[in-house]
Amino acid sequence: MTKSMMYSYLTGIFCVLIIISNILATKTLKIGLIMLPCSILVFPILFIINDILSEIYGFAMTRNVIFLGFVLNIIAVVLFSIAIMLPSNSPSADAFATILGTTPRLFIAGLLSYLISNMINSQIMVKLKEKYYNLLFVRCITSTAVGETIDSVVFITTAFYGVFSTELIITMICCQAVFKVLYEFIIYPFTRYIIHYIRELDDGELENMI
Template sequence: MFRYFDIIVGLFVAVLLISNLASSAKIVQLGPFVYDAGTLLFPLSYLFGDLLTEVYGYARARRAIWIGFMASALFALTVAVVGIVPGEAAWAQNVGQDAYNKVLASAPRIVLASFVAYLAGSFVNAYIMARLKVVTRGRYLWTRTIGSTVIGQAVDTALFVLLAFLGAPGFSGELIWSMIASNYLFKVGLEVVLTPLTYAVVRALKRAEKQDVYDERTNFNPFRL
């Protein structure tokens, strides 16, 4: 029985859900960089994914990825159903369905894009982490965390932005590519900045859990639970 596995999975899922909501609510600009607001938090999901793969192994990380997927699906379904159910009279007058639609009507499309991008990017990230750990015999953790993020986030970011916003009103081609570049640089940069923290947490987890999995005979089929 692991002491911290369920806590990490819970935080991992929370980051996914909050990021989906923030992405549907607002596009932000910090200096020359343009982001969907969920990007400010979403990179932490890759940090948690790295912790899960590095300490507990690919198979348990795969399970966490699918738990996150199911939670996101429930979020999208709830948003869609709430949008259909008639609003109470006072709410309709003071807030209104239009306000709900402006913030959350795009959520199903954004969450669908997130589904595809999240699954592809997360499994690419976990696979590279696991394989590089075997190749390096557990040394040079930074090569695994940064290398897996460089590739995984490229897949995730491009798929998400294109599927979520391409062709949407107000999103020009220039804005789309600016979002891809800005999001990618921010996510990879954050991974680099957080590398010392990752080292510290990984060491503490391995010591506390007495666990350090090497995926030498693991079946990497992403559809196994």
């Protein structure tokens, strides 16, 4: 195992989770009086991988992964839309369209929130590393808190402004942001372990990838 191999694995996992999160978002998760999209189960993992990539490989290589996920997300939605429009005699055609279909507004909201929040998360992680190298916990939590909050603000505002009341939109933003940061907090020991594990690996072909 080398750092270049780990970069490939993390890139693959990151991109797969992007596609999965879009599908999970079609179902809501109810916790008491709080309603959240089921994509919240995997979306925080994207920011954890973002932290790992930023910490080990820097902003430029992390940005490449973010852009790749962005492009693959668009390709997946386009292919889903084409498949929905094609004639079919399948009894599950309506269910297929319901699960994998998306409105232009939600599609744009998802793309914007993903791209902006992940870029900012990576930049903060790298910038803080220059001054606070030994404070990994602080850097991970801070970058994730900012990135996840921006993601929630951009997505929910873009997707639901004018549809839901301002009070409900603010509640949804706060609930999602808090849940995602708590997720990062709980799983931090695993994040820390992966970062320290990769640090000890040989570079492999990493220099040729930069």
